Amino acid sequence: MKMDRRAAQVTNAPGGPEVSGEPLEALSSRPVHPSEPAEGIEKMKLLSAAQTRALDQATIQAQHITSTDLMERAADAVTSWLLDELLLDYDTAIHVCCGPGNNGGDGLAVARNLHRAGYAVQLWLLPAARHSADFSHQQQQLPAELPAREIDPNKLPALAAGAVVVDALFGTGLSRPLAGVAAALVRHINEAGATVVAVDMPSGLLADAPQPADSAVVRANYTLSFELPKLAFLLPQNAGFVGDWQLLPIGLDPEVIRNTPVDKHFVTAEDLRGRLPKRPKFSHKGTFGHALLLAGSKGKMGAAVLATQACLRAGVGLITTRVPAVGYDILQISAPEAMCLADSASDHISELPELTPYAAIGIGPGLGQHDDTREVLHQLLTTATVPLVIDADALNLLGAHPELQKLLPPDSLLTPHPKEFERLVGEPARDDYHRLEQLRAFVGRTSCYCIIKGAYTVLAAPDGTLYFNSTGNPGMATGGSGDVLTGLLLALRAHKNLSPLDAALLGLHAHGRAGDLALPHTGHTGLLASDIVRFIGPALEELMSE
Numbered sequence: 001m002k003m004d005r006r007a008a009q010v011t012n013a014p015g016g017p018e019v020s021g022e023p024l025e026a027l028s029s030r031p032v033h034p035s036e037p038a039e040g041i042e043k044m045k046l047l048s049a050a051q052t053r054a055l056d057q058a059t060i061q062a063q064h065i066t067s068t069d070l071m072e073r074a075a076d077a078v079t080s081w082l083l084d085e086l087l088l089d090y091d092t093a094i095h096v097c098c099g100p101g102n103n104g105g106d107g108l109a110v111a112r113n114l115h116r117a118g119y120a121v122q123l124w125l126l127p128a129a130r131h132s133a134d135f136s137h138q139q140q141q142l143p144a145e146l147p148a149r150e151i152d153p154n155k156l157p158a159l160a161a162g163a164v165v166v167d168a169l170f171g172t173g174l175s176r177p178l179a180g181v182a183a184a185l186v187r188h189i190n191e192a193g194a195t196v197v198a199v200d201m202p203s204g205l206l207a208d209a210p211q212p213a214d215s216a217v218v219r220a221n222y223t224l225s226f227e228l229p230k231l232a233f234l235l236p237q238n239a240g241f242v243g244d245w246q247l248l249p250i251g252l253d254p255e256v257i258r259n260t261p262v263d264k265h266f267v268t269a270e271d272l273r274g275r276l277p278k279r280p281k282f283s284h285k286g287t288f289g290h291a292l293l294l295a296g297s298k299g300k301m302g303a304a305v306l307a308t309q310a311c312l313r314a315g316v317g318l319i320t321t322r323v324p325a326v327g328y329d330i331l332q333i334s335a336p337e338a339m340c341l342a343d344s345a346s347d348h349i350s351e352l353p354e355l356t357p358y359a360a361i362g363i364g365p366g367l368g369q370h371d372d373t374r375e376v377l378h379q380l381l382t383t384a385t386v387p388l389v390i391d392a393d394a395l396n397l398l399g400a401h402p403e404l405q406k407l408l409p410p411d412s413l414l415t416p417h418p419k420e421f422e423r424l425v426g427e428p429a430r431d432d433y434h435r436l437e438q439l440r441a442f443v444g445r446t447s448c449y450c451i452i453k454g455a456y457t458v459l460a461a462p463d464g465t466l467y468f469n470s471t472g473n474p475g476m477a478t479g480g481s482g483d484v485l486t487g488l489l490l491a492l493r494a495h496k497n498l499s500p501l502d503a504a505l506l507g508l509h510a511h512g513r514a515g516d517l518a519l520p521h522t523g524h525t526g527l528l529a530s531d532i533v534r535f536i537g538p539a540l541e542e543l544m545s546e
Protein backbone atom coordinates (compact mmCIF):
# COMPACT_ATOMS: atom_id res chain seq x y z
CA MET A 1 0.00 0.00 0.00
CA LYS A 2 1.33 3.43 -0.94
CA MET A 3 0.45 6.08 1.60
CA ASP A 4 -0.32 9.63 0.72
CA ARG A 5 -0.10 11.47 4.01
CA ARG A 6 -1.30 14.83 2.86
CA ALA A 7 -2.28 17.51 5.31
CA ALA A 8 -6.00 18.20 5.55
CA GLN A 9 -6.77 20.41 2.59
CA VAL A 10 -9.39 22.46 4.23
CA THR A 11 -8.88 25.34 1.82
CA ASN A 12 -9.76 22.95 -0.99
CA ALA A 13 -12.96 22.13 0.77
CA PRO A 14 -15.95 21.39 -1.43
CA GLY A 15 -18.13 24.08 -2.81
CA GLY A 16 -18.79 26.03 -5.94
CA PRO A 17 -17.83 29.55 -6.84
CA GLU A 18 -20.59 31.09 -4.75
CA VAL A 19 -20.51 32.34 -1.20
CA SER A 20 -23.81 31.65 0.52
CA GLY A 21 -25.63 31.89 -2.76
CA GLU A 22 -24.33 35.39 -3.34
CA PRO A 23 -22.06 35.62 -6.39
CA LEU A 24 -18.54 36.66 -5.50
CA GLU A 25 -18.83 39.74 -7.73
CA ALA A 26 -21.78 40.91 -5.67
CA LEU A 27 -19.80 40.57 -2.47
CA SER A 28 -16.82 42.42 -3.81
CA SER A 29 -18.84 45.38 -5.03
CA ARG A 30 -20.90 45.54 -1.83
CA PRO A 31 -20.26 48.72 0.15
CA VAL A 32 -18.72 47.91 3.51
CA HIS A 33 -19.51 50.03 6.53
CA PRO A 34 -17.77 49.87 9.87
CA SER A 35 -20.88 48.74 11.74
CA GLU A 36 -21.89 46.08 9.26
CA PRO A 37 -21.82 42.48 10.51
CA ALA A 38 -19.80 39.96 8.52
CA GLU A 39 -22.61 38.74 6.33
CA GLY A 40 -21.71 35.90 4.05
CA ILE A 41 -19.33 34.16 6.47
CA GLU A 42 -21.35 30.99 6.19
CA LYS A 43 -19.63 28.77 3.73
CA MET A 44 -18.59 26.37 6.50
CA LYS A 45 -21.01 26.47 9.36
CA LEU A 46 -20.17 24.34 12.37
CA LEU A 47 -23.39 22.46 13.05
CA SER A 48 -24.27 20.61 16.22
CA ALA A 49 -24.88 16.86 15.97
CA ALA A 50 -28.64 17.49 16.15
CA GLN A 51 -28.43 20.10 13.38
CA THR A 52 -26.41 17.67 11.24
CA ARG A 53 -29.13 15.05 11.56
CA ALA A 54 -31.79 17.65 10.73
CA LEU A 55 -29.77 18.69 7.66
CA ASP A 56 -29.64 15.07 6.58
CA GLN A 57 -33.44 14.84 6.75
CA ALA A 58 -34.03 18.23 5.14
CA THR A 59 -31.75 17.33 2.23
CA ILE A 60 -33.69 14.14 1.64
CA GLN A 61 -36.96 16.10 1.50
CA ALA A 62 -35.63 19.02 -0.54
CA GLN A 63 -34.00 16.81 -3.16
CA HIS A 64 -36.78 14.18 -3.25
CA ILE A 65 -34.33 11.39 -2.56
CA THR A 66 -34.35 8.53 -0.07
CA SER A 67 -32.08 8.26 2.94
CA THR A 68 -30.49 5.29 1.16
CA ASP A 69 -29.60 7.55 -1.79
CA LEU A 70 -27.82 9.91 0.57
CA MET A 71 -26.05 7.03 2.25
CA GLU A 72 -24.90 5.76 -1.15
CA ARG A 73 -23.49 9.20 -1.94
CA ALA A 74 -21.62 9.15 1.37
CA ALA A 75 -20.32 5.64 0.75
CA ASP A 76 -19.26 6.46 -2.82
CA ALA A 77 -17.38 9.52 -1.57
CA VAL A 78 -15.55 7.46 1.09
CA THR A 79 -14.77 4.69 -1.41
CA SER A 80 -13.36 7.16 -3.93
CA TRP A 81 -11.24 8.78 -1.25
CA LEU A 82 -9.83 5.43 -0.16
CA LEU A 83 -8.95 4.52 -3.74
CA ASP A 84 -7.72 7.91 -4.93
CA GLU A 85 -6.02 9.31 -1.84
CA LEU A 86 -4.97 6.31 0.21
CA LEU A 87 -3.97 4.47 -2.98
CA LEU A 88 -5.04 1.04 -1.72
CA ASP A 89 -3.38 -2.05 -3.15
CA TYR A 90 -5.46 -5.12 -3.96
CA ASP A 91 -3.52 -7.19 -1.43
CA THR A 92 -3.98 -4.79 1.50
CA ALA A 93 -6.23 -6.23 4.20
CA ILE A 94 -9.16 -3.84 4.69
CA HIS A 95 -11.23 -4.28 7.84
CA VAL A 96 -14.53 -2.39 7.81
CA CYS A 97 -15.98 -2.18 11.33
CA CYS A 98 -19.65 -1.23 11.48
CA GLY A 99 -21.84 -0.01 14.34
CA PRO A 100 -25.64 -0.35 14.56
CA GLY A 101 -26.73 3.02 13.11
CA ASN A 102 -26.31 4.91 9.86
CA ASN A 103 -22.57 5.30 10.39
CA GLY A 104 -22.48 1.52 10.30
CA GLY A 105 -24.75 1.66 7.24
CA ASP A 106 -22.16 3.85 5.50
CA GLY A 107 -19.55 1.24 6.40
CA LEU A 108 -21.61 -1.61 4.93
CA ALA A 109 -21.99 0.26 1.65
CA VAL A 110 -18.26 1.08 1.55
CA ALA A 111 -17.40 -2.58 2.19
CA ARG A 112 -19.73 -3.64 -0.63
CA ASN A 113 -18.19 -1.05 -3.00
CA LEU A 114 -14.64 -2.14 -2.21
CA HIS A 115 -15.51 -5.82 -2.46
CA ARG A 116 -17.09 -5.27 -5.88
CA ALA A 117 -13.99 -3.41 -7.00
CA GLY A 118 -11.90 -6.47 -6.13
CA TYR A 119 -10.32 -5.40 -2.84
CA ALA A 120 -9.71 -7.73 0.12
CA VAL A 121 -12.44 -6.66 2.51
CA GLN A 122 -13.30 -8.17 5.87
CA LEU A 123 -16.54 -6.95 7.39
CA TRP A 124 -17.16 -6.80 11.14
CA LEU A 125 -20.40 -5.89 12.92
CA LEU A 126 -20.76 -4.69 16.47
CA PRO A 127 -23.33 -6.80 18.38
CA ALA A 128 -26.44 -4.66 18.95
CA ALA A 129 -30.06 -5.16 19.97
CA ARG A 130 -31.36 -2.71 17.34
CA HIS A 131 -30.19 -1.47 13.98
CA SER A 132 -31.24 1.58 11.99
CA ALA A 133 -33.51 0.99 8.99
CA ASP A 134 -30.79 2.09 6.56
CA PHE A 135 -28.28 -0.22 8.22
CA SER A 136 -30.67 -3.15 7.73
CA HIS A 137 -31.27 -2.13 4.12
CA GLN A 138 -27.53 -2.04 3.43
CA GLN A 139 -27.07 -5.39 5.13
CA GLN A 140 -29.59 -6.93 2.73
CA GLN A 141 -27.61 -5.55 -0.22
CA LEU A 142 -24.42 -7.39 0.76
CA PRO A 143 -23.27 -9.99 -1.75
CA ALA A 144 -23.15 -13.56 -0.41
CA GLU A 145 -19.37 -13.70 -0.93
CA LEU A 146 -18.89 -10.88 1.57
CA PRO A 147 -19.77 -12.36 4.97
CA ALA A 148 -20.50 -9.92 7.80
CA ARG A 149 -19.10 -11.35 11.01
CA GLU A 150 -20.28 -10.26 14.45
CA ILE A 151 -17.48 -9.12 16.74
CA ASP A 152 -16.74 -11.66 19.47
CA PRO A 153 -15.55 -9.78 22.57
CA ASN A 154 -13.45 -12.80 23.51
CA LYS A 155 -11.78 -12.99 20.12
CA LEU A 156 -11.36 -9.54 18.61
CA PRO A 157 -10.33 -9.48 14.91
CA ALA A 158 -6.62 -9.84 14.16
CA LEU A 159 -5.52 -6.49 12.70
CA ALA A 160 -2.07 -6.53 11.11
CA ALA A 161 0.05 -3.37 11.24
CA GLY A 162 -0.12 -2.99 7.46
CA ALA A 163 -3.91 -3.27 7.37
CA VAL A 164 -6.44 -0.51 6.82
CA VAL A 165 -9.28 -0.19 9.32
CA VAL A 166 -12.39 1.68 8.22
CA ASP A 167 -14.03 2.90 11.41
CA ALA A 168 -17.78 3.04 10.77
CA LEU A 169 -18.83 2.25 14.34
CA PHE A 170 -20.41 5.53 15.44
CA GLY A 171 -20.80 8.98 13.93
CA THR A 172 -22.99 11.91 14.85
CA GLY A 173 -25.48 9.63 16.62
CA LEU A 174 -23.13 8.85 19.51
CA SER A 175 -25.13 9.54 22.64
CA ARG A 176 -22.85 8.38 25.48
CA PRO A 177 -19.30 7.18 26.11
CA LEU A 178 -18.47 3.79 24.62
CA ALA A 179 -18.53 0.77 26.91
CA GLY A 180 -18.37 -3.02 26.67
CA VAL A 181 -17.51 -4.59 23.31
CA ALA A 182 -17.48 -1.23 21.51
CA ALA A 183 -14.89 0.21 23.91
CA ALA A 184 -12.81 -2.98 23.78
CA LEU A 185 -12.85 -2.95 19.97
CA VAL A 186 -11.84 0.72 19.83
CA ARG A 187 -8.91 0.12 22.19
CA HIS A 188 -7.95 -2.91 20.11
CA ILE A 189 -8.01 -0.83 16.90
CA ASN A 190 -5.88 1.86 18.54
CA GLU A 191 -3.23 -0.65 19.55
CA ALA A 192 -3.07 -2.43 16.20
CA GLY A 193 -0.81 0.02 14.37
CA ALA A 194 -3.02 -0.21 11.28
CA THR A 195 -3.98 2.82 9.18
CA VAL A 196 -7.30 3.96 10.56
CA VAL A 197 -9.78 5.89 8.43
CA ALA A 198 -12.79 7.16 10.36
CA VAL A 199 -16.08 7.64 8.54
CA ASP A 200 -17.58 11.03 9.46
CA MET A 201 -16.22 11.00 13.05
CA PRO A 202 -13.67 8.98 14.99
CA SER A 203 -15.96 6.63 16.93
CA GLY A 204 -16.35 7.59 20.56
CA LEU A 205 -15.78 11.29 19.88
CA LEU A 206 -18.73 13.62 20.32
CA ALA A 207 -19.19 16.17 17.52
CA ASP A 208 -19.70 19.21 19.69
CA ALA A 209 -19.11 18.42 23.37
CA PRO A 210 -16.34 16.93 25.51
CA GLN A 211 -16.42 13.29 26.56
CA PRO A 212 -15.03 11.97 29.87
CA ALA A 213 -11.23 11.94 29.87
CA ASP A 214 -10.79 8.16 29.96
CA SER A 215 -13.40 7.37 27.25
CA ALA A 216 -12.51 4.98 24.46
CA VAL A 217 -12.15 7.00 21.23
CA VAL A 218 -10.72 5.82 17.92
CA ARG A 219 -7.35 7.40 17.11
CA ALA A 220 -7.78 7.88 13.38
CA ASN A 221 -5.07 8.69 10.87
CA TYR A 222 -7.73 10.27 8.69
CA THR A 223 -11.26 11.42 9.35
CA LEU A 224 -13.57 11.78 6.35
CA SER A 225 -16.35 14.16 7.31
CA PHE A 226 -19.37 14.77 5.14
CA GLU A 227 -19.66 18.25 3.66
CA LEU A 228 -18.93 20.31 6.80
CA PRO A 229 -16.34 20.07 9.57
CA LYS A 230 -17.31 19.46 13.19
CA LEU A 231 -16.32 21.66 16.12
CA ALA A 232 -14.47 18.70 17.66
CA PHE A 233 -11.98 18.69 14.75
CA LEU A 234 -10.78 22.21 15.54
CA LEU A 235 -9.82 21.73 19.18
CA PRO A 236 -6.28 20.74 20.17
CA GLN A 237 -7.47 18.16 22.71
CA ASN A 238 -8.96 16.07 19.89
CA ALA A 239 -6.03 16.23 17.46
CA GLY A 240 -4.88 12.71 18.39
CA PHE A 241 -8.30 11.26 17.59
CA VAL A 242 -9.14 13.14 14.41
CA GLY A 243 -5.81 12.97 12.57
CA ASP A 244 -5.88 14.65 9.16
CA TRP A 245 -9.48 15.54 8.44
CA GLN A 246 -10.94 15.84 4.99
CA LEU A 247 -14.29 17.09 3.81
CA LEU A 248 -16.18 14.98 1.29
CA PRO A 249 -19.02 16.70 -0.57
CA ILE A 250 -22.25 14.67 -0.70
CA GLY A 251 -24.64 17.34 -1.97
CA LEU A 252 -26.20 18.33 1.36
CA ASP A 253 -28.72 21.04 0.57
CA PRO A 254 -27.05 24.48 0.40
CA GLU A 255 -30.36 26.29 1.00
CA VAL A 256 -30.95 24.34 4.20
CA ILE A 257 -27.37 24.96 5.33
CA ARG A 258 -27.86 28.67 4.63
CA ASN A 259 -31.02 28.74 6.73
CA THR A 260 -29.57 26.84 9.68
CA PRO A 261 -28.74 29.32 12.44
CA VAL A 262 -25.34 28.71 14.01
CA ASP A 263 -23.02 30.55 16.37
CA LYS A 264 -19.80 28.98 15.07
CA HIS A 265 -18.13 29.22 11.68
CA PHE A 266 -15.06 27.79 10.02
CA VAL A 267 -13.89 30.69 7.86
CA THR A 268 -12.52 29.87 4.42
CA ALA A 269 -10.80 31.84 1.68
CA GLU A 270 -14.08 31.72 -0.26
CA ASP A 271 -15.79 33.55 2.58
CA LEU A 272 -13.25 36.35 2.61
CA ARG A 273 -12.19 36.77 -1.00
CA GLY A 274 -13.24 40.21 -2.22
CA ARG A 275 -13.88 41.63 1.26
CA LEU A 276 -10.72 43.74 1.38
CA PRO A 277 -11.42 46.95 -0.56
CA LYS A 278 -9.08 47.50 -3.48
CA ARG A 279 -6.80 50.52 -3.15
CA PRO A 280 -8.44 53.24 -5.24
CA LYS A 281 -6.37 54.85 -7.98
CA PHE A 282 -6.47 58.26 -6.33
CA SER A 283 -5.77 57.05 -2.83
CA HIS A 284 -3.20 58.75 -0.63
CA LYS A 285 -1.64 57.63 2.59
CA GLY A 286 -4.43 59.22 4.66
CA THR A 287 -6.96 56.82 3.10
CA PHE A 288 -5.40 53.87 4.89
CA GLY A 289 -5.05 55.49 8.27
CA HIS A 290 -2.24 56.49 10.57
CA ALA A 291 -1.56 53.85 13.21
CA LEU A 292 0.18 54.25 16.55
CA LEU A 293 1.98 51.27 18.04
CA LEU A 294 3.27 51.21 21.62
CA ALA A 295 5.79 48.41 21.77
CA GLY A 296 9.19 47.32 22.97
CA SER A 297 11.35 47.41 26.08
CA LYS A 298 15.03 46.77 26.64
CA GLY A 299 15.89 43.36 25.20
CA LYS A 300 12.53 43.01 23.43
CA MET A 301 12.84 45.52 20.63
CA GLY A 302 12.50 42.78 18.01
CA ALA A 303 8.80 42.50 18.86
CA ALA A 304 8.33 46.21 18.16
CA VAL A 305 10.23 45.94 14.88
CA LEU A 306 8.27 42.90 13.66
CA ALA A 307 4.89 44.42 14.53
CA THR A 308 5.86 47.69 12.84
CA GLN A 309 7.06 45.94 9.69
CA ALA A 310 3.91 43.80 9.57
CA CYS A 311 1.72 46.88 9.92
CA LEU A 312 3.55 48.51 7.01
CA ARG A 313 3.29 45.39 4.84
CA ALA A 314 -0.43 45.24 5.59
CA GLY A 315 -0.85 48.54 3.83
CA VAL A 316 -1.23 51.06 6.67
CA GLY A 317 -0.99 54.68 5.45
CA LEU A 318 1.45 55.72 8.13
CA ILE A 319 2.74 54.21 11.34
CA THR A 320 4.30 55.87 14.32
CA THR A 321 5.90 53.51 16.81
CA ARG A 322 6.38 54.59 20.40
CA VAL A 323 9.44 52.88 21.85
CA PRO A 324 11.64 53.33 24.93
CA ALA A 325 14.68 55.54 24.28
CA VAL A 326 16.90 52.46 24.01
CA GLY A 327 14.90 51.34 20.98
CA TYR A 328 15.06 54.51 18.90
CA ASP A 329 18.02 53.64 16.64
CA ILE A 330 16.95 50.02 16.42
CA LEU A 331 13.53 50.87 15.10
CA GLN A 332 14.66 53.67 12.78
CA ILE A 333 17.21 51.39 11.15
CA SER A 334 15.02 48.27 10.99
CA ALA A 335 11.85 49.98 9.80
CA PRO A 336 12.84 53.16 7.96
CA GLU A 337 9.31 53.57 6.59
CA ALA A 338 7.98 54.07 10.14
CA MET A 339 8.09 57.19 12.25
CA CYS A 340 9.52 56.73 15.70
CA LEU A 341 8.62 58.49 18.92
CA ALA A 342 11.15 57.78 21.65
CA ASP A 343 9.99 57.75 25.27
CA SER A 344 11.94 59.71 27.87
CA ALA A 345 12.53 56.50 29.83
CA SER A 346 15.46 54.45 28.62
CA ASP A 347 14.22 50.87 29.01
CA HIS A 348 10.42 50.94 29.04
CA ILE A 349 7.52 53.05 27.88
CA SER A 350 6.47 55.55 30.54
CA GLU A 351 4.46 58.22 28.71
CA LEU A 352 1.44 58.11 26.46
CA PRO A 353 1.93 60.33 23.40
CA GLU A 354 -0.71 62.76 22.11
CA LEU A 355 -3.35 60.53 20.45
CA THR A 356 -5.08 62.98 18.12
CA PRO A 357 -3.49 61.98 14.79
CA TYR A 358 -4.18 58.26 14.96
CA ALA A 359 -6.87 56.10 13.36
CA ALA A 360 -6.04 52.98 15.44
CA ILE A 361 -3.67 52.14 18.27
CA GLY A 362 -1.86 48.92 19.06
CA ILE A 363 -0.17 48.13 22.35
CA GLY A 364 1.70 45.17 23.73
CA PRO A 365 4.47 43.53 21.70
CA GLY A 366 7.65 43.38 23.80
CA LEU A 367 6.16 45.97 26.15
CA GLY A 368 7.21 44.62 29.55
CA GLN A 369 5.08 45.12 32.65
CA HIS A 370 6.70 48.09 34.37
CA ASP A 371 4.41 50.09 36.69
CA ASP A 372 4.88 53.15 34.47
CA THR A 373 3.79 51.11 31.46
CA ARG A 374 0.72 49.91 33.33
CA GLU A 375 -0.14 53.57 33.94
CA VAL A 376 0.30 54.26 30.22
CA LEU A 377 -2.13 51.42 29.46
CA HIS A 378 -4.57 52.85 31.99
CA GLN A 379 -4.41 56.29 30.35
CA LEU A 380 -4.78 54.75 26.91
CA LEU A 381 -7.92 52.84 27.92
CA THR A 382 -9.51 55.95 29.42
CA THR A 383 -8.62 58.43 26.66
CA ALA A 384 -8.53 56.54 23.34
CA THR A 385 -11.46 57.11 21.02
CA VAL A 386 -10.16 54.99 18.12
CA PRO A 387 -9.94 51.18 17.69
CA LEU A 388 -7.43 49.41 19.95
CA VAL A 389 -5.47 46.21 19.33
CA ILE A 390 -4.16 44.77 22.59
CA ASP A 391 -1.53 42.03 22.78
CA ALA A 392 1.19 40.33 24.80
CA ASP A 393 2.32 42.21 27.94
CA ALA A 394 -0.61 44.61 27.65
CA LEU A 395 -2.83 41.53 28.08
CA ASN A 396 -0.70 40.32 31.00
CA LEU A 397 -1.15 43.74 32.63
CA LEU A 398 -4.92 43.42 32.13
CA GLY A 399 -4.75 39.99 33.74
CA ALA A 400 -2.72 41.20 36.70
CA HIS A 401 -4.97 44.25 37.16
CA PRO A 402 -8.52 43.08 36.40
CA GLU A 403 -9.92 46.51 37.31
CA LEU A 404 -8.39 47.77 34.04
CA GLN A 405 -10.57 45.34 32.08
CA LYS A 406 -13.66 47.38 32.99
CA LEU A 407 -12.10 50.29 31.06
CA LEU A 408 -11.72 48.39 27.77
CA PRO A 409 -13.45 50.42 25.04
CA PRO A 410 -16.10 48.38 23.20
CA ASP A 411 -14.89 46.77 19.96
CA SER A 412 -11.27 46.63 21.13
CA LEU A 413 -9.47 43.59 19.70
CA LEU A 414 -7.50 41.41 22.14
CA THR A 415 -5.08 38.81 20.80
CA PRO A 416 -3.98 36.38 23.55
CA HIS A 417 -2.50 32.92 23.19
CA PRO A 418 -4.03 30.35 25.57
CA LYS A 419 -1.69 31.17 28.48
CA GLU A 420 -2.27 34.92 28.15
CA PHE A 421 -5.99 34.23 27.94
CA GLU A 422 -5.81 32.22 31.15
CA ARG A 423 -4.07 35.15 32.86
CA LEU A 424 -6.67 37.51 31.43
CA VAL A 425 -9.63 35.60 32.86
CA GLY A 426 -7.75 34.49 35.96
CA GLU A 427 -8.76 30.84 35.81
CA PRO A 428 -7.40 27.81 33.92
CA ALA A 429 -9.81 26.18 31.49
CA ARG A 430 -10.95 22.63 32.29
CA ASP A 431 -10.68 21.74 28.60
CA ASP A 432 -10.89 23.33 25.14
CA TYR A 433 -14.69 23.47 25.25
CA HIS A 434 -14.62 25.26 28.59
CA ARG A 435 -12.07 27.71 27.16
CA LEU A 436 -14.55 28.60 24.42
CA GLU A 437 -17.19 29.22 27.09
CA GLN A 438 -14.75 31.46 28.95
CA LEU A 439 -14.03 33.30 25.70
CA ARG A 440 -17.71 33.90 25.07
CA ALA A 441 -18.23 35.11 28.61
CA PHE A 442 -15.25 37.46 28.28
CA VAL A 443 -16.43 39.14 25.07
CA GLY A 444 -19.97 39.34 26.46
CA ARG A 445 -18.64 41.07 29.59
CA THR A 446 -16.37 43.52 27.78
CA SER A 447 -18.13 44.00 24.39
CA CYS A 448 -14.72 43.40 22.81
CA TYR A 449 -13.43 41.10 20.09
CA CYS A 450 -11.00 38.50 21.41
CA ILE A 451 -9.07 35.71 19.75
CA ILE A 452 -7.28 32.70 21.18
CA LYS A 453 -4.29 31.76 19.07
CA GLY A 454 -3.72 28.17 18.02
CA ALA A 455 -3.68 25.81 15.05
CA TYR A 456 -7.22 27.02 14.35
CA THR A 457 -7.17 30.47 15.91
CA VAL A 458 -10.65 31.35 17.10
CA LEU A 459 -12.14 34.84 17.12
CA ALA A 460 -15.11 35.67 19.33
CA ALA A 461 -17.28 38.65 18.38
CA PRO A 462 -19.01 40.61 21.16
CA ASP A 463 -22.27 38.75 20.43
CA GLY A 464 -20.50 35.45 21.20
CA THR A 465 -20.28 34.17 17.62
CA LEU A 466 -17.10 32.15 17.11
CA TYR A 467 -15.05 32.22 13.90
CA PHE A 468 -12.32 29.60 13.44
CA ASN A 469 -9.46 30.50 11.11
CA SER A 470 -8.48 27.97 8.45
CA THR A 471 -4.99 29.10 7.40
CA GLY A 472 -1.51 28.66 8.88
CA ASN A 473 0.90 25.84 9.66
CA PRO A 474 2.95 24.48 12.57
CA GLY A 475 6.05 26.37 11.37
CA MET A 476 4.34 29.55 12.57
CA ALA A 477 4.60 28.48 16.20
CA THR A 478 7.77 30.54 16.50
CA GLY A 479 8.90 33.65 18.38
CA GLY A 480 7.56 36.88 16.91
CA SER A 481 4.69 35.31 14.98
CA GLY A 482 2.18 36.91 17.36
CA ASP A 483 3.88 40.31 17.06
CA VAL A 484 3.44 40.09 13.29
CA LEU A 485 -0.26 39.34 13.77
CA THR A 486 -0.66 42.39 16.01
CA GLY A 487 0.92 44.69 13.42
CA LEU A 488 -1.20 43.22 10.65
CA LEU A 489 -4.41 43.58 12.63
CA LEU A 490 -3.47 47.13 13.60
CA ALA A 491 -3.16 48.11 9.93
CA LEU A 492 -6.58 46.64 9.14
CA ARG A 493 -8.20 48.33 12.16
CA ALA A 494 -6.76 51.65 10.91
CA HIS A 495 -8.44 51.04 7.54
CA LYS A 496 -11.40 53.40 7.19
CA ASN A 497 -13.66 51.01 5.29
CA LEU A 498 -13.40 47.81 7.28
CA SER A 499 -15.74 46.77 10.07
CA PRO A 500 -14.08 45.49 13.27
CA LEU A 501 -15.17 41.96 12.42
CA ASP A 502 -13.97 42.03 8.82
CA ALA A 503 -10.64 43.55 9.89
CA ALA A 504 -10.12 40.75 12.41
CA LEU A 505 -11.18 37.95 10.06
CA LEU A 506 -9.10 39.24 7.17
CA GLY A 507 -6.09 39.76 9.43
CA LEU A 508 -6.22 36.27 10.92
CA HIS A 509 -6.65 34.67 7.53
CA ALA A 510 -3.88 36.71 5.90
CA HIS A 511 -1.47 35.98 8.76
CA GLY A 512 -1.89 32.23 8.35
CA ARG A 513 -1.87 32.46 4.59
CA ALA A 514 1.36 34.50 4.64
CA GLY A 515 2.88 31.70 6.72
CA ASP A 516 1.62 29.15 4.21
CA LEU A 517 3.08 31.13 1.32
CA ALA A 518 6.44 31.36 3.12
CA LEU A 519 6.56 27.61 3.75
CA PRO A 520 7.93 26.47 0.35
CA HIS A 521 10.84 28.88 0.83
CA THR A 522 11.67 28.00 4.43
CA GLY A 523 10.18 24.66 5.42
CA HIS A 524 8.43 24.31 8.79
CA THR A 525 11.69 24.32 10.72
CA GLY A 526 13.24 27.37 9.12
CA LEU A 527 10.16 29.58 9.13
CA LEU A 528 10.79 32.86 10.99
CA ALA A 529 8.33 35.59 11.91
CA SER A 530 10.07 37.89 9.43
CA ASP A 531 9.23 35.39 6.67
CA ILE A 532 5.56 35.83 7.53
CA VAL A 533 6.00 39.60 7.20
CA ARG A 534 7.44 39.10 3.72
CA PHE A 535 4.30 37.37 2.45
CA ILE A 536 1.63 39.56 4.05
CA GLY A 537 1.29 41.58 0.85
CA PRO A 538 0.58 38.60 -1.44
CA ALA A 539 -1.73 37.07 1.18
CA LEU A 540 -3.82 40.25 1.39
CA GLU A 541 -3.79 40.64 -2.38
CA GLU A 542 -5.70 37.34 -2.63
CA LEU A 543 -8.52 38.79 -0.53
CA MET A 544 -8.84 42.07 -2.40
CA SER A 545 -11.92 43.10 -4.36
CA GLU A 546 -11.63 43.40 -8.14
Ligand SMILES: NC(=O)C1=CN([C@@H]2O[C@H](COP(=O)(O)OP(=O)(O)OC[C@H]3O[C@@H](n4cnc5c(N)ncnc54)[C@H](OP(=O)(O)O)[C@@H]3O)[C@@H](O)[C@H]2O)[C@@H](O)CC1
Pocket residue numbers: 052053055056070071074099100101102103104106130131132169170171172173174175176177178179182199200201226250252
Ligand atom coordinates in the same frame (compact mmCIF):
# COMPACT_ATOMS: atom_id res chain seq x y z
N1 LIG B 1 -26.12 13.62 8.52
C1 LIG B 1 -25.66 13.40 7.29
O1 LIG B 1 -25.47 14.31 6.58
C2 LIG B 1 -25.40 12.04 6.83
C3 LIG B 1 -25.17 11.02 7.76
N2 LIG B 1 -24.76 9.84 7.40
C4 LIG B 1 -24.20 8.95 8.39
O2 LIG B 1 -25.09 8.75 9.45
C5 LIG B 1 -24.38 8.90 10.67
C6 LIG B 1 -25.30 9.20 11.76
O3 LIG B 1 -26.14 8.07 11.86
P1 LIG B 1 -27.02 7.81 13.16
O4 LIG B 1 -27.78 9.03 13.49
O5 LIG B 1 -27.78 6.58 12.88
O6 LIG B 1 -25.96 7.64 14.29
P2 LIG B 1 -24.71 6.62 14.50
O7 LIG B 1 -23.54 7.48 14.79
O8 LIG B 1 -24.61 5.63 13.45
O9 LIG B 1 -25.06 5.89 15.88
C7 LIG B 1 -26.39 5.68 16.29
C8 LIG B 1 -26.55 4.30 16.86
O10 LIG B 1 -25.58 4.07 17.86
C9 LIG B 1 -26.21 3.84 19.12
N3 LIG B 1 -25.36 4.43 20.13
C10 LIG B 1 -25.11 5.73 20.35
N4 LIG B 1 -24.16 5.88 21.28
C11 LIG B 1 -23.81 4.62 21.66
C12 LIG B 1 -22.88 4.11 22.59
N5 LIG B 1 -22.10 4.92 23.32
N6 LIG B 1 -22.77 2.79 22.73
C13 LIG B 1 -23.53 1.96 21.99
N7 LIG B 1 -24.45 2.38 21.11
C14 LIG B 1 -24.58 3.70 20.93
C15 LIG B 1 -27.56 4.42 18.99
O11 LIG B 1 -28.41 3.74 19.84
P3 LIG B 1 -29.15 4.42 21.05
O12 LIG B 1 -28.44 5.74 21.40
O13 LIG B 1 -30.50 4.67 20.56
O14 LIG B 1 -29.05 3.45 22.15
C16 LIG B 1 -27.86 4.12 17.52
O15 LIG B 1 -28.26 2.80 17.38
C17 LIG B 1 -23.37 9.96 10.35
O16 LIG B 1 -22.31 10.03 11.26
C18 LIG B 1 -22.94 9.53 8.97
O17 LIG B 1 -21.95 8.54 9.06
C19 LIG B 1 -24.66 9.48 5.98
O18 LIG B 1 -25.11 8.19 5.79
C20 LIG B 1 -25.46 10.37 5.07
C21 LIG B 1 -25.34 11.78 5.38
Ligand SMILES: [K+]
Pocket residue numbers: 103167168169170171198199200201202203
Ligand atom coordinates in the same frame (compact mmCIF):
# COMPACT_ATOMS: atom_id res chain seq x y z
K1 LIG C 1 -16.96 6.51 12.71
